[in-house]
Structure formats: structure tokens, C-alpha cells
Amino acid sequence: MIDLPAVEFHIDSQGIGEGKGLVKRYRYGLFDNDTSRLVLDLQAPGSLDRMFTLPPQGGNGYRLVFDIRPTSRADFLANVRKPVAVAHRAPTQSVLAPGQSVRRSKDKRVIVIDAGHGGNDPGAPGAAGRPEKDITLAVAMETARQIKASGRYQPVLTRDRDIYLRLRDRVEVARRKKADLFLSLHADSLDNRSVRGGTVYTLSETASDREAAALARRENKADILAGMDLADEAPEVASILIDLAQRESMNYSARFANYLIPELKKRVLLRRNSHRFAGFVVLKAPDVPSVLVEMGYMSNIQDARMLGSKEGQARLASGLLSGIDRYFESVDREQF
Template sequence: MDRRRLLRLALSVPVAARAGLLASSMAMAADPKSAAKPSTPARDRRPARPRLVMLDPGHGGADPGAIGTHGTQEKDVTLDIAREVARLLADRHRITARLTRNDDRFLALDERVALTRKSEADLFVSIHADSAPNADARGLSAYTLSSKASDGFASRLAQQENRADRFGGLDMKGSKQVVKDILLDLTARHTRNASLFARQTLVRGVAKDLRLLENPMRAANFAVLKAPDVPSLLVETGFLSNPKDEEILRDAEARRRVARVLAREIAAVLSNRSFA
């Protein structure tokens, strides 16, 4: 059974039944003779579908995100970079890319997650250029989901990002989480491991061409990364709170360079056999 289908099936049943379902399904996958249905002849098998990445330009609409000292708005930077990454993935790497938003509109965090899950994406990348807790912080960094933040820097970033829904007039205090405590859910183990692999591959590749934040691989409880069945990353392309990073991200050609590097490394993640 396909690993993604297994995750979705497990998520559709009560928690108490998931472990048994997952174990029996894995046993069937490991022992074809245990399955009542005969294997499909090779000539009848459909070719694997093209890889799909969902790109999420952070903020938008009433939510400008960070604003630099020269007035650079994060929502504009992220949309421009995401559009270019999508174009490059399609033209140079033959990878399908979709955007959660393709114009200046507000999207709630859970809407971004829902769009990603509905598309059955292989990878979700949320693109940002936030205001850092430390004004001296600059450079690219990548974040995965964790119930416990890797450090105070990542924790404050997550708290800041998770408040984005207030721009849409949403009261998140009583909102239903997409998944409750998914890091403890057996079905999310593969998603977590794939996210960690994607983060490491992307950051190591980006380091060849772009400046990185000190300790560029971090984790925190980002609401936008909570799809249980889609490996997810949040990438800070730089920080508009830093004058040097703002100068770079204000420049159209510099943004194109960032997009080229991101597209190349996203393609590297999706083409690696270790990323299933």
C-alpha cells in the first residue's frame, strides 16, 4: 500500500484503532501473499504521478507581515519569490508547483494547511522574510514542526507567525486544531522524518550560494506546518528587520537569485530516493 494512502487511511479512523490498522497494512505490504488481491501486471500499472510542491507565500492582504525600515513589505517579497520558484520548478526541473495564494490576499493559517492537504502535495514550503527577535540576525534559515522549540529564537518566531490570523478578524482561542498533538501520532512519524530530511538537504544545498543564519536549522510549533501527511518546511529567506537583508530582498535581481537557489534545492529534495 502506498505510504501516503496509508497515512490518510489511518487518519480517518479513531486513534485507538490506528496502531492496529497501520501494523496490519504494513504486514500486508511486506508480505504480498497475505493480500487476497493479486498483484497488478506491470503493463497495467499507471506511471507514478509527477512530484507536486505547494509553495506558500507568507502573509498577504490585510496582513503585510514584517515591514523593513525602507517600507519593504514581507507579503510582497514572499509572493514574488514564490512565483519565481514555481516558474523555475516547472521550466527547469519539470516539477509541478502550486501556490496557496497567487495574489495579494489574506489566507488563514488553517486554510493554507487545508489547501496543501487537498492537493496531496509531496512537500509544503512556506516562504517568509520576517522580523527577527534579534535585529542583528540575518541570513536564510529553515524550520520544521516541533511541540518544543529548538531555542528561544525559533519559539518567538513561531509565536509571531501564529498570530497572523488576527489580521483576518479570527479568534483563534477556541479554534479547532488541524491535528491534535500530531507529533505523538504514529501516522505522522514518516511526515516528521521526511520534513527533517528536506530541511537538512535544502539548507546544506543553499549554503553553497546564499548566506545562512547562525544555526540555520531550527524547529518550533508553527501552525502552518501542521499537515499530518505532508512534509512541511518554513523558510526564512532573510529578515526585513536587518538593514542588509532588507537591502537584498528589496532588489528584484537578488530575489531572483534566492528563487533560483530555492528551486534547485527543492528539486534536489524531491528527486532524492530517501525522500519518499
């Protein structure tokens, strides 16, 4: 995985391609607003021999050159795991309460707004025409705008255009930006088109009901749909420290949901069991309180119209902002 500043790729394929030799497959694209990422899937264990850039030549732009040579599985594992394990999962940060880690390093709390789906993953089709990926992006942008305008927090979008992001890349934005809160926005779909209203989800290994479990399966499938099977990814996330931190942030997540729901309820229709639990991959940042908001049903015509309207989007965004305010008021009360 190679991270670059935001660059324009001049490669003649659409973000993904077949490799040669050791490289089985590659993919690239904007990872967030200021990072471009190139990911190489290897055929067999390999290690980076050297890497350098070449200045523009003969009408071509800058070139990034690197050599990968075959290596043993043990060497590969020793090299590869290091940056991931150390850079993003520092235990000193994980053991702090999510509310506490904030004040020291930055002056404004960072709120990550994640517009669900995108690119070649459209999400649920919409009864009013536009797919879920458009709706989530529109509400995310409006929410970020209102959050910024409040002057109280710093909003960060996982995507601000129609691009595909893996679920765990979204989680990683939250970790890297040391987010104080992570909100993933979605809109659900059901065969029963009369069902409408929003639901707020927080993480749990055991889903609160069958519907929640089925929804988590649908949302988690996004990566497989987009052609990237997660089955062969390293499962070593389950260290004890992460487990502990996750339990703590699960409590904070549930608390945030409790403050968020009444504020949303004042502005939009919510379902009767408006706080549910399920195992969403996108909520698994161990040290960032996270919620997933299903803002309504794309399959219901009234919901789809509300979600597609500027006015409905502004109401949702204002509900989210008020929920964020109430939550941090409670966190601050606790600290004095």
C-alpha cells in the same frame, strides 16, 4: 463553509461582514486559484436546510440561495464534522510514507509554495520599504516559475496575489492537492537590526530555542491579527493516526531541510544555526513534509535589499529548487 469555483463576489464589503439572525459574521474571498470560499460564523448551532442557485435576473448575476435553520448542538456536530474528517484525513493515505503516496495518482510531484501573510496581514515591516507580504509573494512566484520551467514538478501557489489566507487554509491547500512538499516562505524581523541571514524551520512541539519559540508565536498570531481568533476551533486533529503520520512526515521534513540548507548556503547568507525547530501552525499538515523558510531579516537593510531585488529573489528560488531536487533524489534512491 461553502466552496465555489473562482467567482467574482459582488458584495459591498471588503471580504468580511456582520450577519443577521443565526449568522453572526461572514467572510469570503479567493481561497486558491480555482476556488472561492464563503465562510459563515454562526451564532448558535444551525443546519443547512436547502441550497440552490437562481439564474441571472433583472440585471443581477447568479444567486446562491440557502436556508439555515436552528438545530441542536449534537446534530450540528454530527453534520459538520463529517466532510472535514473524511475528505481530508483518509487514513489509507496517512499511513503511507510521504514519498510513496506520490507515484500512483499523478505523474509529477506537487510542490506547494506558500507566500506568507497577505491582504490585511502585512507581516513584518521592511527596512527597505516593502512589507514581508510583498517579498514572500515575489519569491513564491519566482520559485513557482523556476519549478515549472524545470519540467520536473508541478508547482501550486497558496496565493498568487495580495489576499489574506488563514494559516490552516494554507495547510489545507497542501492536503487537497496531495502535495509532496510544502514550503512556507517568510522573512523575519528583530529589534537588533544587525542580525541577518536565513533559517530553515521544521515542526516540533518543543522549540529548539527561545528565539524560535518567539518567532512561532509571532507567525501563528497572523490569524488573530486579521480578526479571526482560532481559540474556538475544533481541536480534534489529535487522533492517533494523524499523530503517527505527522511524526513520519516530520522526519521527512527534517531530511528535506538537511538537503535544502547546503543549496541555499551556496547562494545566500544563512544564520549559524540554520536548521531550527518550532511549533508553526502552518507546518501541521499530517501527511505532507513541510518546511518554513525565514529567508532573511526585513529589519536588516542588506537583507531587505537582497530580498526586494529580482536578483536576490532569483537566487533564493534557485536554491529552493536545487534543495527540492536533492531531496527527491534521496527519496528515489531509497525506493529502489
